[in-house]
Amino acid sequence: MDPSTDLVQQITSISQSIYTSDPHNPHLYLARGKLHAQLGFHDLAAADAYRALTLLEGVVEEEPDCVEYVARRRASTLTGEKKEEKEEDDDDDDDDGGFVRISRDEYDANIAPVYVLLVQSLTQCGCLRDAFEFGSRAARHLRLLGDQQYADSIDILEKNGLGQNPNTLPAQGYARRVLYPWNTHEPDRKAQETLSLLNKRLETVAPACEVRAVSLPALHGEKLQEDEEKEEGEVSVQLGLFAKRDLQPGEIILRESSLLTATNRLHDDLCDACNGPLPGLSEAVACQECDDTIFCSQTCHDHAQAVYHAAVCGHEGLESLGKDVADPQDKADYLYFLLLGRAVAMAATQDCHPLDLPEVKYIWGDFHEYDSTEKDLPFSFQLSILQPMRLLEEMGLDPFTTLARYDTWVLNTLYAKFRGTASGRLSTWDGGPEVCAVHPLWCLANHSCDPNVRWEWGGEITFMVRREEEKAVWKRGDEKKEVSAALLRKDEEILNHYCDIGLGVRQRREWAQGALGGLCQCTRCKWEEKPSS
Numbered sequence: 001m002d003p004s005t006d007l008v009q010q011i012t013s014i015s016q017s018i019y020t021s022d023p024h025n026p027h028l029y030l031a032r033g034k035l036h037a038q039l040g041f042h043d044l045a046a047a048d049a050y051r052a053l054t055l056l057e058g059v060v061e062e063e064p065d066c067v068e069y070v071a072r073r074r075a076s077t078l079t080g081e082k083k084e085e086k087e088e089d090d091d092d093d094d095d096d097g098g099f100v101r102i103s104r105d106e107y108d109a110n111i112a113p114v115y116v117l118l119v120q121s122l123t124q125c126g127c128l129r130d131a132f133e134f135g136s137r138a139a140r141h142l143r144l145l146g147d148q149q150y151a152d153s154i155d156i157l158e159k160n161g162l163g164q165n166p167n168t169l170p171a172q173g174y175a176r177r178v179l180y181p182w183n184t185h186e187p188d189r190k191a192q193e194t195l196s197l198l199n200k201r202l203e204t205v206a207p208a209c210e211v212r213a214v215s216l217p218a219l220h221g222e223k224l225q226e227d228e229e230k231e232e233g234e235v236s237v238q239l240g241l242f243a244k245r246d247l248q249p250g251e252i253i254l255r256e257s258s259l260l261t262a263t264n265r266l267h268d269d270l271c272d273a274c275n276g277p278l279p280g281l282s283e284a285v286a287c288q289e290c291d292d293t294i295f296c297s298q299t300c301h302d303h304a305q306a307v308y309h310a311a312v313c314g315h316e317g318l319e320s321l322g323k324d325v326a327d328p329q330d331k332a333d334y335l336y337f338l339l340l341g342r343a344v345a346m347a348a349t350q351d352c353h354p355l356d357l358p359e360v361k362y363i364w365g366d367f368h369e370y371d372s373t374e375k376d377l378p379f380s381f382q383l384s385i386l387q388p389m390r391l392l393e394e395m396g397l398d399p400f401t402t403l404a405r406y407d408t409w410v411l412n413t414l415y416a417k418f419r420g421t422a423s424g425r426l427s428t429w430d431g432g433p434e435v436c437a438v439h440p441l442w443c444l445a446n447h448s449c450d451p452n453v454r455w456e457w458g459g460e461i462t463f464m465v466r467r468e469e470e471k472a473v474w475k476r477g478d479e480k481k482e483v484s485a486a487l488l489r490k491d492e493e494i495l496n497h498y499c500d501i502g503l504g505v506r507q508r509r510e511w512a513q514g515a516l517g518g519l520c521q522c523t524r525c526k527w528e529e530k531p532s533s
């Protein structure tokens with residue numbers, strides 16, 4: 001058997017125990033974290049180590065009443081000799097339901113490997129500031145517990161970030177962006193069944209459009225021009241939107257509203273559901289239970305209650321979570337976190353797995369091949385581990401017992417999907433990102449720097465066929481190229497734009513690179529990039 005298959009099986013088996021019967025057992029998180037690290041999932045390993053640490057810290061808490069999550073394990077989780085030895089010790093403190101509390105001895109035996117796994121995993125992800133901070137804290141703590149006993153671990157922990165100024169170390173790291181082998185929620189996006197389902201949804205949102213499989217040029221990270229030329233011809237089969245009939249210039253061909261939205265404005269004047277502008281006081285509708293939440297209409301109010309609001313209603317701690325961002329550079333990342341929060345609220349309200357939400361299940365995630373070593377999914381201790389735990393707590397959920405739905409691999413998959421599809425609106429106040437949303441049908445349209453539609457986004461998002469005068473002008477030095485006709489013919493692909501098409505080719509490629517996964521290879525870019533004849 002392929003050794004990695006065996007590791008996957010072991011991970012799946014431990015996850016099953018965590019999800020269904022033993023969620024407060026730090027041994028399971030440590031064991032699973034080590035397996036995750038062996039498979040190169042250092043991000044998941046860091047999250048597991050942090051869970052084990054949180055539970056172990058409760059064991060030595062001086063005031064037991066302050067312990068939020070009591071670390072305990074099923075008496076049957078140890079095997080062989082260890083189990084027999086332990087069973088004799090456990091007799092006295094057998095809790096209800098066959099659980100035993102984690103003992104001080106277990107704490108002493110596990111605290112150092114947990115710290116080491118946490119610090120090494122964060123380092124591997126590139127989250128060097130947190131690795132350094134945990135490393136220093138851990139070394140100090142282990143020294144107090146016993147210099148000799150923990151000498152090797154202290155050595156490893158202290159080597160980390162030695163001589164560095166923590167303030168200059170990066171907090172933001174990266175994770176692998178793959179479909180996890182245990183993810184059973186991802187559909188076959190190209191299957192006829194999927195296309196039929198999406199086309200059924202399009203009937204109301206964009207009746208003149210159809211989703212089809214399409215071959216796109218495979219774009220790669222930061223490749224040099226020569227590499228791009230070499231790889232020309234390599235394709236990626238994905239989905240795209242197509243015209244079912246001739247479409248007229250100026251015609252609105254898609255109208256979609258979505259509740260998978262987020263804003264970082266603290267006391268905003270936007271509808272809580274669709275993030276469209278609020279009408280006057282007489283028309284706006286407040287939630288009866290928590291007066292602070294305002295909707296633009298009764299429809300949005302009712303929709304919100306059924307889709308996401310029930311899980312967050314009245315939980316005041318959620319109001320400022322992720323919104324009080326000090327560094328403007330972090331704003332976009334925090335918006336993705338807020339979008340994640342909305343998806344969690346939707347899953348909790350509808351009692352379903354977040355990856356099965358209709359807004360999420362079929363959208364593009366830009367995943368790499370499983371055996372790729374590339375790491376390009378932004379990952380940080382704050383936004384991928386700590387804040388999601390706080391979010392669940394503020395919603396009144398135990399982040400350990402709800403892991404079957406909100407495990408780190410699930411959150412990473414959500415982040416990957418959101419980063420591949422979400423659109424954003426900038427603040428008119430400071431120009432920073434302020435609102436973002438996923439529109440699951442709108443986001444099926446691919447990009448071109450000579451798009452045939454333009455989009456507008458208020459309460460709903462629309463596609464309108466570009467008129468002649470709205471078409472892009474191709475420029476190369478002093479040379480200009482004739483614009484193509486505005487009519488969008490039956491069977492033509494509907495092409496959106498992921499960047500400002502008024503920019504020069506270099507800037508456009510730079511802007512769109514994140515959303516495209518590489519440098520744009522559309523015909524306009526290729527023409528404008530070539531030296532003028």
Ligand SMILES: C[S@@+](CC[C@H](N)C(=O)[O-])C[C@H]1O[C@@H](n2cnc3c(N)ncnc32)[C@H](O)[C@@H]1O
Pocket residue numbers: 216217218219238239240363364366420421443444445446447448515516517521522
């Ligand atoms: C928002 S999705 C567009 C829909 C997507 N093709 C699907 O299957 O759902 C964005 C992704 O589509 C692909 N894409 C869009 N426009 C492209 C283009 N002009 N060339 C190559 N890939 C493109 C990229 O992989 C990008 O990450």
